[in-house]
Amino acid sequence: MRNLWGRRGHALVDYVTAPALYLLSRCTGLSAAPQRWSDTFVLLILLAVTTTRTPLGVVRVVPFRWHGRLELASVVVQLALPWLCGFSRERRAHHFFVGFAVYNFLVWRATDWSARK
Template sequence: MDYVTAPALYLAARRAGLQGPPLRWANVFVALILLAVTTTRTPLGVVRVVPFQWHGRAELASVAVQFALPWLAGFARERRARSFFLAFATYNFLVWWATDWEAEG
């Protein structure tokens, strides 16, 4: 999923018209997603050093950050950016929830 999510997030942020800090934060998450998926011990991992369960814990922590980010980063009054990150966090939470994090990578 992450190999699809990263480019989709990159494109969606631009399609949504994000600019300034919200766009920079979206780019940070694109990079973090790619870093996580390429370093996790899964068949599609490139440098398999991160246990799959740790990836899941980091994913859940990132969901919390994504939900809070509009307020933490000061762009909560920008409706489009706030909605974008709340939708992104919801999507990531649903993916996290649907994933068997106890499975072997």
Template sequence: MRNLWGRRGHARVDYVTAPVLYLLARRARLSPVPRRWADIFVGLILLAVTTTRTSLGLVRVVPFRWHGRLELASVAAQLALPWLAGFSGERRARHFFLGFATYNFLVWRATDWSAEE
């Protein structure tokens, strides 16, 4: 897969992803536990994008490559979360998080993590 965007493009994607994830979690009618986890990821995405060294970061303290490493770790967490948090039996919630992890991996893969500002 070819890199589609660099720092600024990835930040834009993150700024769009957070509110969309929030809305999708409600639209999917997730039960309280998975919905709470979705909200946690919304907060983590916003924390990451606002603190990363990009032109769209508000407090630019996190190196862009670290952001990428943390994002990849979050993909692993999203994949395991239905089983770790005890909602793997909820088909809708399980598929929601597996889909979110897939989306997040594709965003990670499409980003040029060595891109200059």
């Protein structure tokens, strides 16, 4: 897969992902625990994108490559979350988090983490 975007592009994707995830989780009809985890990821995405050294960062303190490493780690957590938190048998929640992990991995993979802009 070719890198599709650098710092600015990735930040734009994150700024779109957070509200989309918020709305999608509500449309999906998740139960209480998976909904709280989804909301946590919405907040973490917003925290990450606003504090990362990108042209769209608000408080640019986190190096872009660290953002990438943390994002990849979050993919692993998203995949494991249904089993770690006991909602793996909830079909909607299970598919929601596995789908979110796949999406997040594709975004991570499409990003040029060594980009200057």
